[in-house]
Amino acid sequence: MKRIYLLLSLLLCSLLCMSQVSTSQNYISTRTYTSPDHSGCREQVVYFDGLGRPSQTVDCGITPDRKDLVSLQEYDDQGRKLRTWLPAKSAGNGNYMTLSSLQSGASSLAGGDVRPYLQTTYEASPLNRPVAQHGAGEAWAEHPVSYQYITRNPRSFPSSYYMTPSGNFLGVCTTDEDGNQAYEFKDGFGRTILAGRMDGPDPCFAYYEYDNHDDLVNVYPPFVTYYQMNEPEGPYQTQSSYSYHYDFLHRCVYKKLPERDAIYYIYDHGDHQVLSQDGEQRVRGEWAFSLSDELNRPVLTGICHNSYYYADFPLCEIDVKARRDDTGTAFHGYILENIPLTNPVVYTVNYYDDYSFIGKHGVPTSLNYVTPPSGYGTCYTESSKGLLTGTVTARLDATGVTGYDYAAFYYDERGRIIQSRATNHMGGIEEEYVAYSFTGDPLKRQHVHTATGYSTQTEVCTYEYDHAGRLLTTKHKLNTNEEVTLVENTYDDLGRIKSSKRHGNSALTTDYTYNVRSWMKTLTTDTLFNQTLHYNDSYGGSRACYNGNISAMSWKAAGDTGVHGYRFSYDEMSRLTAAGYLWNGSPSANYDTSYTYNRQSNLTSLRRNGRTGTSSYGLIDDLTLTLDGNWLTRVDDAATSSAYNNGFEFKDAVKQDNEYTYDKNGNMTKDLNKKITDIQYNCLNSPSKVTFQDDSTITYTYAVNGTKLRTVHTIGDTTSTTDYCGNVIYENGAQKLLLTDAGHITLSDKKYHYYLQDHQGNNRVVVDQTGQKEEVNHYYPFGGTFASAEKSIQPYKYNGKELDTKNGLNWYDYGARYYDVAIGRWNAVDPMAEMYYSWSPYAYCVDSPTNYVDPTGCFSTKFGAWLYKLFNGGDQILKDIGGEYFVSTQVEHSGDEVGATVNRRFDWNGRNTGRNLAVEKQWNAYIADTKFQELCTTHGMEYVRTENQSDAVAGMLQPAMQTIIPVPFIKSGNALINAVRGQKNVTTPVIRFGGNANQVYHTFRHTDALGLDRSLVQSMIRTHFETVSSQVVAGRPFNQVIRISGRNIQYTVFKLSDGTFNIGRIHEVL
Template identity: 25%
Template sequence: MLRLIMVISPAAVDFMADKMDYTLKTDVLNKWVFQYQYNKRGLVSAKKIPAQDWTYMDYDQLDRIALTQDPNLRTSNKWIFQKYDELGHPIINGLATISSKSNIDLQNTMWSTNAVLYESRIGPSDWCTTNDGYTHNVYPTSCSEDLLLNYFNDYDFDGNGSDDFIPISSDIARSKNKLTGTFVEVLNTTPSQFVKQANFYDYRYRIIETDGLNERDRSDQTLNTYDFAGNILTSVRNLSVSHLMGTLSITNRQTFDNADRLIDTYMQVDAAPEIWLADLAYNEIDQVKQRNLENYMAGIDDRQSDTHRESTQYIDYKYNTRGWLTDINDITTASSLNGDYFAMKLHYDDGNSSLGASSQYTGNISWAEWRNSSDSVKRQYGYQYDQLDRLTKAKYTSYNPKETKVDDDLFTVSNLKYDANGNINAMKVKGVISKVKNAYTYGVADDLTYSYDGNKLTKVVDKGTGEWSNGLDFRGTGNTYNYDANANMTNDPNKGISVTYNYLNLPESITKTSTGDNLKVSYDAGGNKWREVTTIAGTKDSTLYFGGIIYEKGVPKKILNSDGYLVKDSAGNWNSYYYIKDHLGNIRTVFKGIEMVYTNAPLTMETNIDEEGNYPKYHNVASTRNNLERFQGISSAEIHNAQGPYTDAPIHARDSVKISVYYYWQKNAQKPQQPPKNPNNFLPLIQLQTLPDILSQQRIESGRQHSRSTFGMQLNIIGLFNYLHDKHHQQRDIEAPESAPDAYALLQLQDSSNNVVQEWKYKSDSSDKWIHLSDSMKIIVPDSTMKYHLHMELVNNSDENVWYDTLNLRIGTPTTPVIQENSYYPFGNMIDKLCWQTTGEDTSAYRYNGKEWYNPFGLDWLDYGARWYDPQVGRWWSVDPLAEKFLGWSPFTYGNDNPIGNIDPDGMAADGDYYGKNGKYLGSDGINDNRVYTVNTTTIANSNVPSVFLQSQINYVGQSTGFELSFTGNANAENSQQADGTVNVYQNVSNGSQFTRMSLGAVGGPFGNGAPPNGDYTVDDPRLRTESGFTRDDFGFSFNLNPQFETQRTLLRIHPDGNTSGTLGCIGLQCTGTQGKSFYNLLSNEVNRNGAMNLNINITDNPNNQGGEDVPKINE
């Protein structure tokens, strides 16, 4: 029988080739070779990952993994156990101390004839020392340390006869065969503290309410509402942390279009006003083309009538024909970026010779350029790769706003070399090497050479001259990294720290050995972070995490969301902050909700008010004052074939201009309609602010027409640049009647020589009544280094009388909303010279890949969830939990050595499953730990150019609880022995959801035994077959059946059908051999990972094996 016993990694082959000795000696086996051992049933009983010692596994009688012991656990004689209920649900996971039995002895115990297979629910009288509500009959039977508990079907978790949690409405307690509760222990708590959650379902078995107790043993409740398609419309979380603090209530609200695409997201904290976080627009293939942040409703008056949406920041995305992201905003616009806080352009097949970047056609990024709003300098990195797509060089250069090269090679990373497994052997980094006051000296900051023991880094020597840039000096020859038996780094002599880990291989204590300063992190058994305590010079600071809600010093401080975070200020107000990310999810810019400071320039035309003079006053006021007509007060401006009142206001890029004036044209000498006279009541202006160059642009979102700059004005605007309308083809000018006088309110953007740069005219098409003309805009200037002013004038070029009244011109200057800018070296280390943050603001600790950055006592690590990453050396300090998926790579490498196009979102290989809102399987984006997500778009990021952060709104559904296989169909009308139907692979989720992972047409019979009999089975031991009768198109496989078919057949055989009836005893899949192999790989991975898989056969009018005289009763 063919069984994999070892995989020799490329580095091992290189090592043996150098020695000219291909004998697999112990040293080679321990350092570089994946090794496997099997029990008598052919199941993996032990495995060895390079750099680690052996891990042991034992199985129950159904061949489900029941006991696991890694090298670290072996030092304390502990085993991780997994127990199941009678339906095969995983219900108890924990730690047990077993010191008297070897791995083989334990396996014999698990397979003994009297071994119990499942636990049952019990009452208090039968409790062990813990009231978990389950028997303890499955080995180990002692009252061990339960770490994770799952409950199904009811809410009486402790078995005392009453429900532990009660839903708001009893009508929603639908729980049959559903995961109703989870208890997860917070590690290292005495007595044991569990995070508890009860799930309540609606009639469609969607979680509509969760109730529980958090790490502080306080209430944590979530209430969900859904639309018909299953999208979550509102989610209200009520969190209590302390009886002194009361309950924090957070409401998240979302809207979707007719294609189930996410459009709007809102957040409200307690009774504070709701914040409109983001508004999305999509292109024709459901990629996000625009993300609008910090939205608000603007109207033409205080009553907010005729309101529309306006945004502080518009982020535009463009893609090439292969769907790869190319642009984040427009980097080619004016040097001021026209209000864009960040812009980036990615190049693929258009190389850049000055950067040494050749054209790339496989998805690798050839070169990238970006700009920040703080200085408008265009910065570039050109990338070079080897034949394995590993990064070898990143050349840096920059250009000032006038496109003159100013910095060349200042932050270049070069000399990147790797061994055959992808471990970095050398890296040279340029940067700041000294700083005297504000004078910087640049040079080689780090010139690193790495040394290894197998895949484990043992030493880094720095030949560079830099002493300042990144805070590290790797010089020295005696400094060696140390590791534990699981290959977790425990001692870093360069940073002077020691690290201890929990049983999940997560760092729980990091200590600066020279000072005793310390960082302690508390997790639950699911790996979720709950608390961190930093001790510096004896002063402790604590941070609590409650699923995106962060408490500091015992009070709520930040609430994270998909677009940024909210911060509570000293006055108790929640203020919004937003992220702008690049294609890797790196936080490049953080900005807060914008605030405008306005200067008013009113013109009432009243005789008792001094309004003559320079801005904010006007010229030609007295000469045009007239009291024959007026909108309010006693006077207005009458203009007859002459220049009216005017003013010139200084203007700057991104200033906001608001104009309001009332206009009257007496066509037939009729008396104008007069409103009540109130000289002190000047109507307020509209609140709209928008860009002049998109005044007429329309965009289609979610089946509705939604304007980025819909005015909501009570006027017709003429005289706007015609090219705007020709360009967008969305909105036509509405011309005034031919008889209307040539009179208008004029706005002109002029340069310092009074040359007109841009012009707007506002005119009415109505007569004999007062008309309100108003508009609002943000100003774009061609060159932010030059001076401009705004000329405002009331004009009448006709012989008819026109009156204007109650004019107001407001110039708003924005406060600086950007509080943080980040730029990164390729492997994630921050370029200090290009990073800045505002003092006193609540800046973001989330940086590279959007991960939380820790830098107490110079740590400079990033928490990815499953592992922590060190960007200074470009590698992980723990083994990849899914290292076996990348047999040719070192388990410590980051992003397969291509950090420009690859991300590793949770510190593991891609194993998180993603489904569209229509249930279609999309693939994996790198999220691990068996989690299942839904994505509100129908596309997923390209594997080489991940942009899922830009394209998708991701919602966590729950934990995967395993796959199911089903064959449904009908007996063939012409041959009742043959069943025509569909084979489906379903993925079950902890919240009760079920997704179709794969679906293929299938034929069952007539093949001797006829159609397979209906019923529920389990299958295991997947095996590829080569025997006749098992294959078609050179492919086929089988499962063991339990129970066996009534025909005594013990194998379930599957292979491609080939458009004919299946081969004897098999299910024929209507697919190619290649598709069949994908089907097999999916199922075999599931069974090998989680044990036996459920199979349901349900064929209408199934003949149930009445196959005729020649029905064989054997496994032919």
């Protein structure tokens, strides 16, 4: 009887969570339980029409007041998606809505807009290609995104000097809502040949070249193609282009990026990239190594001084492994197999499966698991199998490796990190304890920071979520002080953040509003900071923008006597060309700016007005930028006025050629206008030492994962030191700041200070916990601050990044690179440059700083989301509460839910302070790798882990491929590097024509085009190959030519390590 009662109880709990769906309609109901007793769940019901197509999607009880959100999908008479409606609110408990109720409800929730839907128009052909897409909103009824499908010779473009390939190609011309055109041309094999945008009458296209094996070998950016026609012997073809070389297994062994020397790659027999060498390493005779264990998990990285040449394929017949052996000392508990390393220096070590490394190899016993405080997760004894359990991370300064930091990670029974312990460079420990909800959301986190000779800082953060998993409150407690509510959020019916209240103070509440496209319109924080964004509506004479660009904005901060504003102008590539300053909605030239660019989107001129006196304004910068390829070599300033109070402006200190120089990795090594005579860089391409003309220096210490640990400024006879220890900031040996999710705490008095930010996360106003203004910042479009008499109390400004102004440096630290706002350029080549071939790798946010944010210095997130959507699909690009963009896989109604590009939990304003980034980086990389492999298996794809993006990009350009980005890149197996190796003792030739459907397609596509029967081709190749199979050498391509149906057909054979033979490309030869 007890068992019956138990079963009935569970059944009743399940029924409590079940919505009352409409049984008259076909539907699928999906419930995700949010509590272990099944008393809570999130339910989604998808209703299908009579043809089995999804017609309504109901998110049950998803709104803050637990009402339903219902989305409608309409189809045309050909079964194609016609209208995708924005959600309507319903109290139906999962019920199906009538069409009229849903349509009126969607209009009501969209603020009364009569077109709350996205509509697609198709061409009159069986190809079902869209010719227009009208975005949601009545204002977009006459402003669609249109598509024109053309067969055209690109030479027909107006610019006769422009280098284009000969022949006709299939092309798509995409015209955005503002009439800006983008073109992409593909050849008969589906490969992109030409792609780019129009800049007035001139095309700015990137030109792609492939070899006979369909590998991408060259990409010529726009200005390179121009110079090739005008100066075919000029330097830009090699200096500023992308170039790739491959080995016989189609792996990239040579990669040349713009303004950088080539990077070499060496692979072993197991297809692991073992060694790489960039231009600076080549000068020093170094190779970077990356070694895996028997399970192909990364375990060791560092540098060595071996003498190899990449084109000799020195490791192609060797399986290189690092085997765990705690008796080994040289490699922190690993022994290398099949590769001797000359004078190695270890950078990182990863441990898996257990904790036997603690107490050995320099790992302190203080990293052993300790019983957590009450209420936190406990370690599951078997939980570490297959998981990352520890790391060793080198510290780098200008002299090289100066020591190591160690970390250990402990997991619960569900594989979640519940405790981490790590050493820091201040001689202490960073402890972290986490408690999770049933759904995996962190409920409580305790972080304990210790450093030798300093006070222990203990933080406890408590998180509360609503029934839909949206973050409601973040509470913070420091040491024994009273707990405070850092942030309290509310949400609207569409899941967008509606308000954020800080420190429980109503005066510190920011309210948000949005337009029909869910683009942020206003944010208002009492009288402290208010901002309004204009898109398709004019303000101050601005030209309306329908493509998402901000046409104008206005703002007012505490102490202002009027309303500031900017109206923006863009060219046809959406590059910012002018920002006209507005005062109280009327034009005022006080802070006007204007910009021009070359074909590669490098800034070539910049004019900037500003404050020149107590009440006077004028031209403070009139810059002409001279370039060599993408390298900036000289800047001349024709302005005669200077900024007030030594404010922000460009300082033109010299007048000569080569004011800027660069190393072989494209890093800037000299800036004479800042009186910098030398900049040294480490292996991360981050500056390690900056030397000025007066012998002043700035030195940096980093963890090898890129985390900045220390900055030392030696200016004249004064030395100042800043240490970054987790989220605790030390100044000259004193604990100064503790960074929080909403601002910082001054450790001298334990007072909270809050950052009021604009739509981009720029810190506009700093207030104390009572709401008193402490700092105000006004920004030019590219990030410079208006000259002011206001004092600065903290260094985090534009995009929330740290600004270093000492000795006139004026650089923002974005993590991956440093940004010079005076000239709108980075100090180094973008590590993600291959994601946007048509732009300069030094340009900031594709020259549209008002619309994009670059969170790390690697790429602008909205652009990255656009690329993801381009290659992977998705319905729309949305912005989460942290200000970061993602791709939604449905008509999403909230920021951070299932369906996003990546599941991630942001702090309230997107800051990553207070988080153990080293732990997250290691853990997320490992989990992502595992999940991507699972995804590949699910979709019948082959998993290829590649460190070079060129290989991935080449894969993305192939036809009939499924591609998932970002890193780790995965491409389906059109290469032979993952052919089957499982069979042993093969005594007769086993011949394969590709390992999966995609490989088979690429193997036969040329003979298919000739009309040759596949079975005939297979039979004749098999018969012929049996007579020559003994001549094939493992690891080397073997080419043969035979006659088939009167044609000379060449086939390529690879002998694999298991003795099987794989037939690669088959094609006709003359």
